[in-house]
Amino acid sequence: MKASLSLRAGLLSVLLLILLVGIWHLSTATSPVSGRPAVSGAVDAEYAALMGNGPAAATDKKVDGFPTPLQFLHVAADKLADPFYDHGPNDKGVGIQLAHSLGRVALGYLIALAVAVPLGFVIGMSPLMYRALDPFIQVLKPISPLAWMPIALYTIKDSSVSGIFVIFICSIWPMLINTAFGVAGVRKDWLNVARTLEVSPLRKAFQVILPAAAPTIITGMRISMGIAWLVIVAAEMLIGGTGIGYFVWNEWNNLSLANVIFAVLLIGLVGMFLDLMFAQLQKKVTYAE
Amino acid sequence: MKNDTLYRPYSADVNLNGCSCGQHATQNEHNADEIRARQLRGGDPEALSGDFIEAAAVRALFPEDATRRRFLRAVGASTAIAAIASVLPISDLQAAALDKPGPLEKKDLKIGFIPINCATPLIMADPMGFYKQQGLNVTLHKTAGWALVRDHMLNGELDASHFLAPMPLAIAMGLGSSPQPMRVATIQNVNGQAITLALKHKDNRDPRNWKGFKFAIPFEFSMHNFLLRYYLAEHGLDPDRDVQLRVTPPAEMIANLRAGNIDGFLGPDPFNQRAVYDQIGFIHILSKDIWNGHPCCSFGTSKGFIDKNPNTFAALYRAVLNAAAMARKPESRADIAKAIAAPNYLNQPETVIFQALSGRFADGLGNVRNEPDRADFDPVPWYSMATWMLTQMKRWGYVKGEVNYRALAEQVFLLTDARRLMKELGQPVAEQRIHAGYRKFSVMGREFDPARPEPYINGFAIKRT
Known part of the structure; x- marks a missing residue:
């Protein structure tokens, strides 16, 4: 029964995909014909050539507006065939761009992790700290990552580090709050047992509280990773240079929607992959009470 | 007695067997060569600019020429050059005046x-x-x-x-x-x-x-x-x-x-x-x-x-x-x-x-x-x-x-x-x-x-x- 459910779900997904691509195909197949009213008047050969419609331009594959699924596949195949080329500082393959983005995310995220988990422990174990720091957390948490950008650029004076800072500042909150929440919510019985056994505070933290709070902490980490990946694309569109966000911006500058769509799908896939990693981790630390 | 004769045989500064540097047959040839070298140097704008700045700087240091000559005689030319260089960066001034493209500070x-x-x-x-x-x-x-x-x-x-x-x-x-x-x-x-x-x-x-x-x-x-x-x-x-x-x-x-x-x-x-x-x-x-x-x-x-x-x-x-x-x-x-x-x-x-x-x-x-x-x-x-x-x-x-x-x-x-x-x-x-x-x-x-x-x-x- 369970197998058949997942089979049916899979089938439905495939059907939906076909449906979506079909709609895409139908809605884009007609647009190029309707899109050239300007030429219909005095069509002379030079004008057509200048507009990219001449006989010479036929090989140049001019794409106006939204690409068809076929055009998109063509672009995607092109990009995937050589993902690691490097034609100067402003033109690198998608593989290199993704690596840059992942590197930034990893760095900002790890710093956030290193700050959030110990701090969350302190906040979770001390009601005083919890109350004292709560207003700060509540105010800083909802700030949009891009709102930090001008401040970061101005004070840090380095766009690459600013990007990492923005990742840090945005991914710290879910981890901090979840850690504090998980640590504060450890069952009193277990803490009492630890106390009766006269366990040292360090041992108590690592062998009682940490395993008990781990599922909540990992959930926080998973949310943070999602946010970090969301933020990096936006941040890189702003700071430019390298990264998948810059790639999107650069292709948008060229109005090349096929490339933009390709990058968007890639961003989605990588995001999914990152999330799956944390899902696996979460499975490992979950326990039944 | 007569010091205005051609070879100045009674002058202590003159070498009768040739010129004062010993590379010319006569003092006359030596002098002519010196003038020629000086003219050549004057034709080279870099050297001219450098020499002019050097002279101007030294003149600025010693407004009275008599003082300058006394100073040179007392300490000797090489000591004087070293002493003046220690207070006045003449070589820097010469380079600045030439405005020669210096080394790139940042490549x-x-x-x-x-x-x-x-x-x-x-x-x-x-x-x-x-x-x-x-x-x-x-x-x-x-x-x-x-x-x-x-x-x-x-x-x-x-x-x-x-x-x-x-x-x-x-x-x-x-x-x-x-x-x-x-x-x-x-x-x-x-x-x-x-x-x-x-x-x-x-x-x-x-x-x-x-x-x-x-x-x-x-x-x-x-x-x-x-x-x-x-x-x-x-x-x-x-x-x-x-x-x-x-x-x-x-x-x-x-x-x-x-x-x-x-x-x-x-x-x-x-x-x-x-x-x-x-x-x-x-x-x-x-x-x-x-x-x-x-x-x-x-x-x-x-x-x-x-x-x-x-x-x-x-x-x-x-x-x-x-x-x-x-x-x-x-x-x-x-x-x-x-x-x-x-x-x-x-x-x-x-x-x-x-x-x-x-x-x-x-x-x-x-x-x-x-x-x-x-x-x-x-x-x-x-x-x-x-x-x-x-x-x-x-x-x-x-x-x-x-x-x-x-x-x-x-x-x-x-x-x-x-x-x-x-x-x-x-x-x-x-x-x-x-x-x-x-x-x-x-x-x-x-x-x-x-x-x-x-x-x-x-x-x-x-x-x-």
């Missing part, structure tokens, strides 16, 4: 640009080797917007950058940023912009009917903004009340035009041509129809960078001037379009760039137009250009109160350096008789006299002052 440079045709000279200088020729290793950094160019220049991430021509003036005055002294080394391009309208307005070409239109401009402190405002105001529209002006990055101008969010834009090429190419707009007028020869973008850096790296700055200056000289030649435009169309630089179809550069273009209404002066790359940063920009900043209320037009223009625009370097490079330097760097020009038929900026502003019917 690896990061230069910012916005991917538009305006930046042609500084972009093409990379693939075409003009930076390499000057011994510079330049990384061109494509930047996402003008505000970011400003921020990256202020925080020192970029060594130099492509600017909109009014930006360095605005930054120097602290408009829209913290004030920092910026310098305009060269104008990057003149003309080369256009007013593009959505196709639906192709029968509505009279600006008087444009009330309620929404226009996009790339930045507030841009010639685009000032020219569009000027153009609208000359047709009786108040740009602040009758139309809406939105600051929009060029690529988004096209998308917004397609979506119908804006009616048109005064934007940089290649995006005007791109709107035509993508069949969403047509070219209403070229910016040269507003002011033929108007500056648009500039190449500049901070005063701090110039002070710290004078030789590097001079080398960079030469590279960009050389590139501009090549870009001015119509026959080289095809190669340039090819070089800058690459994804690393403009990332645009080559034909679009070439149409905008060559001036033979499709106008979006079914005509092929031929306007050879659609785009040009005259690098001379005239003070009067800066003055005009300042008058427009004041006219539209970006600057309040007194503006010291002359001081700002002459501080920010490096006209003297541009002229000197162009002369050194053997480029035709603009007419020498305009020594002051101010020349009159007219914008839409209205004469601008840079000597009288305030009456000029007061002469406009629509203004914010």
Whole structure:
């Protein structure tokens, strides 16, 4: 029964995909014909050539507006065939761009992790700290990552580090709050047992509280990773240079929607992959009470 | 007794068996040789300049020649040279006077640009080797917007950058940023912009009917903004009340035009041509129809960078001037379009760039137009250009109160350096008789006299002052 459910779900997904691509195909197949009213008047050969419609331009594959699924596949195949080329500082393959983005995310995220988990422990174990720091957390948490950008650029004076800072500042909150929440919510019985056994505070933290709070902490980490990946694309569109966000911006500058769509799908896939990693981790630390 | 005879046999200083150095048969030959050597040395401008400075410096130290001679006799020449060198850096003075290009202080440079045709000279200088020729290793950094160019220049991430021509003036005055002294080394391009309208307005070409239109401009402190405002105001529209002006990055101008969010834009090429190419707009007028020869973008850096790296700055200056000289030649435009169309630089179809550069273009209404002066790359940063920009900043209320037009223009625009370097490079330097760097020009038929900026502003019917 369970197998058949997942089979049916899979089938439905495939059907939906076909449906979506079909709609895409139908809605884009007609647009190029309707899109050239300007030429219909005095069509002379030079004008057509200048507009990219001449006989010479036929090989140049001019794409106006939204690409068809076929055009998109063509672009995607092109990009995937050589993902690691490097034609100067402003033109690198998608593989290199993704690596840059992942590197930034990893760095900002790890710093956030290193700050959030110990701090969350302190906040979770001390009601005083919890109350004292709560207003700060509540105010800083909802700030949009891009709102930090001008401040970061101005004070840090380095766009690459600013990007990492923005990742840090945005991914710290879910981890901090979840850690504090998980640590504060450890069952009193277990803490009492630890106390009766006269366990040292360090041992108590690592062998009682940490395993008990781990599922909540990992959930926080998973949310943070999602946010970090969301933020990096936006941040890189702003700071430019390298990264998948810059790639999107650069292709948008060229109005090349096929490339933009390709990058968007890639961003989605990588995001999914990152999330799956944390899902696996979460499975490992979950326990039944 | 007689010391004026030819060989002076009674003089203690003379060697009768030859000359005093022993390499000549007679003292006479020795003297003649010395004179010849001195004449030869005088013919060499470097040596002459060095010797002159040395003599002048020593004369300044010893105003009375008798004192100097007594001093030399007392301590000996070599001791004197060493003693004077310890207090007076004569060799440095000699080098400074020669203005010999010294070693480059910084070879690896990061230069910012916005991917538009305006930046042609500084972009093409990379693939075409003009930076390499000057011994510079330049990384061109494509930047996402003008505000970011400003921020990256202020925080020192970029060594130099492509600017909109009014930006360095605005930054120097602290408009829209913290004030920092910026310098305009060269104008990057003149003309080369256009007013593009959505196709639906192709029968509505009279600006008087444009009330309620929404226009996009790339930045507030841009010639685009000032020219569009000027153009609208000359047709009786108040740009602040009758139309809406939105600051929009060029690529988004096209998308917004397609979506119908804006009616048109005064934007940089290649995006005007791109709107035509993508069949969403047509070219209403070229910016040269507003002011033929108007500056648009500039190449500049901070005063701090110039002070710290004078030789590097001079080398960079030469590279960009050389590139501009090549870009001015119509026959080289095809190669340039090819070089800058690459994804690393403009990332645009080559034909679009070439149409905008060559001036033979499709106008979006079914005509092929031929306007050879659609785009040009005259690098001379005239003070009067800066003055005009300042008058427009004041006219539209970006600057309040007194503006010291002359001081700002002459501080920010490096006209003297541009002229000197162009002369050194053997480029035709603009007419020498305009020594002051101010020349009159007219914008839409209205004469601008840079000597009288305030009456000029007061002469406009629509203004914010």
